[in-house]
Amino acid sequence: MDTDYLLNLEQQFYQEGYEQGLSEKAKENYIEGKQFGLQVGFQRFVILGQIQGIVEVLKSSLVDGSSILKNVESIERLLADIQMSNDDDAVAEYESVIVKVRNKLRNVLLSLHRQCGRAGDPLTLESIEEASTRVAGQLKAYVEEENEEDVVNGQDHAMEW
Amino acid sequence: MASNNALDDVWISDSDSHDDKLSNDINKLRENHLKSGFLDGITQAKETNLQKGFDEGFPQGALLGSQVGQLLGLLQCLDQKYGDQDESLRQDFNTIQKEVRINKVLTKGMFNEDLNLVGEHPLLAKWKPIVKSHCDKYSVHTSV
Numbered sequence: 001m002d003t004d005y006l007l008n009l010e011q012q013f014y015q016e017g018y019e020q021g022l023s024e025k026a027k028e029n030y031i032e033g034k035q036f037g038l039q040v041g042f043q044r045f046v047i048l049g050q051i052q053g054i055v056e057v058l059k060s061s062l063v064d065g066s067s068i069l070k071n072v073e074s075i076e077r078l079l080a081d082i083q084m085s086n087d088d089d090a091v092a093e094y095e096s097v098i099v100k101v102r103n104k105l106r107n108v109l110l111s112l113h114r115q116c117g118r119a120g121d122p123l124t125l126e127s128i129e130e131a132s133t134r135v136a137g138q139l140k141a142y143v144e145e146e147n148e149e150d151v152v153n154g155q156d157h158a159m160e161w
Numbered sequence: 162m163a164s165n166n167a168l169d170d171v172w173i174s175d176s177d178s179h180d181d182k183l184s185n186d187i188n189k190l191r192e193n194h195l196k197s198g199f200l201d202g203i204t205q206a207k208e209t210n211l212q213k214g215f216d217e218g219f220p221q222g223a224l225l226g227s228q229v230g231q232l233l234g235l236l237q238c239l240d241q242k243y244g245d246q247d248e249s250l251r252q253d254f255n256t257i258q259k260e261v262r263i264n265k266v267l268t269k270g271m272f273n274e275d276l277n278l279v280g281e282h283p284l285l286a287k288w289k290p291i292v293k294s295h296c297d298k299y300s301v302h303t304s305v
Contacts (some may be wrong), residue, residue, distance in 0.1 A: 009187070013194035020195075026210050033211035034276045037218025038267055042226035048225030053234025054239070060301040076167070084223035086216050123241040131237055135229065137263050159209020161267050 037086065039159060044094065045084065046136040050128060051105060052079050058108070068111050075104050199297045218276065222267070225278075228285055232292045235303060239295055250295055257288060 062069040078101050083090040092155050105127045113122040121127070137159070165266050240254040261284055273279050289305055 002165075006190075009275075010190060010194050013191045014198035014201075017195035017200075018202040018205075019198075020205075022206040023201040024199075024203050024206065026206055029207050029210035030214040031276060033214025033216075034218035035214075035267075037215035038225070038261070038276065039221035040215075041219040041222025041224075042229075042263055042267060043222075043228035045223040046230035046233070049230025049232075050234035050237070050282050051230075052227070053231040053305075055234075056231075056296075056303045057238035057299075058233060060299065061242075064305040084220045084227070086219040121241065122236060127241075128237065130233070131233060131258060132230065134258050135233060135262055136226065144209025155301075159264065159267075161264065161269060 010042070039161075041084065041086070043136045044132060046131040047129065048079055048082060048098070048101070050132050051075065051101060054105075054123070054128065056078075068108055068115075071104055071108050073109075075101055075108070078104075176182060208277070220226060221277070225266060225285075228282075229266060231303075231305060232285075232288050233261065235292050235296060235305070239299060239301065243299060253291055253295065257292075260284060261288065 056076055058072055059069065062072065078097050082094060083095055102125060105128075109125060110121055236250070236254040236257055240250055244251040244254065266282065266284055269276075270276070271283055293305055295302070296305070
């Protein structure tokens with residue numbers, strides 16, 4: 001029996017085990033990843049949809065050509081450009097757009113409040129984010145672990161469902 | 162005869178033990194390499210399949226989140242403007258915040274076994290017309 005034959009045999013046995021390992025729990029792992037992906041995707045996009053809804057209401061009472069309306073429309077354009085994907089470019093884009101959207105919305109809400117000077121609770125970025133957090137839960141897992149691999153490995157943060 | 166048998170026995174037993182030893186060694190070799198291949202396979206598959214699932218789940222979750230968020234935002238802004246005079250609007254804004262929480266939207270019973278939605282999510286189907294009717298009342302144009 002020569003060495004080549006033995007090495008070949010070793011390789012063959014290894015490969016056989018490897019194939020078995022690959023198919024073991026493939027479906028369970030896929031489903032586990034999908035649950036976590038659904039969760040993180042949901043958590044990341046509630047606030048954006050919410051701002052879209054708020055912007056739609058604000059638009060209904062703004063005067064054509066006003067500077068506030070222009071700002072509101074630029075928020076809408078930013079929102080329309082966001083990709084709902086987990087690839088690196090989309091995630092980086094999300095991070096940069098959400099900062100811009102937040103800042104613009106904060107200014108719009110302040111201007112509106114100053115303009116009407118109405119009594120009562122004004123709509124603030126804080127009250128918007130509170131409602132968002134109530135619905136989406138905390139984003140702890142994602143904020144602490146930015147890159148894709150960590151997100152997947154952060155399974156202990158995934159909720160039960 | 163006796164010596165012949167004895168001779169046969171010797172040969173047979175010698176050849177048996179040789180084969181046994183060989184097949185034992187090969188079995189051991191097989192077991193070891195099978196095991197290490199299996200472990201590597203499991204590790205590799207786990208990472209790949211978790212990531213594959215995550216990447217497919219993420220956009221679906223994002224779409225659901227943004228749809229739910231839009232309904233929430235519409236009611237929140239309407240409530241802030243008109244809720245003091247509109248009891249049913251205020252009530253719906255309070256209720257929606259409880260009903261569309263992440264753990265109520267992402268519930269296995271609302272998805273099929275591959276975690277895909279079959280048709281529209283029941284909570285969206287319930288809330289869209291409610292939110293729309295509030296929007297209509299205050300002439301708010303929405304993409305919902």
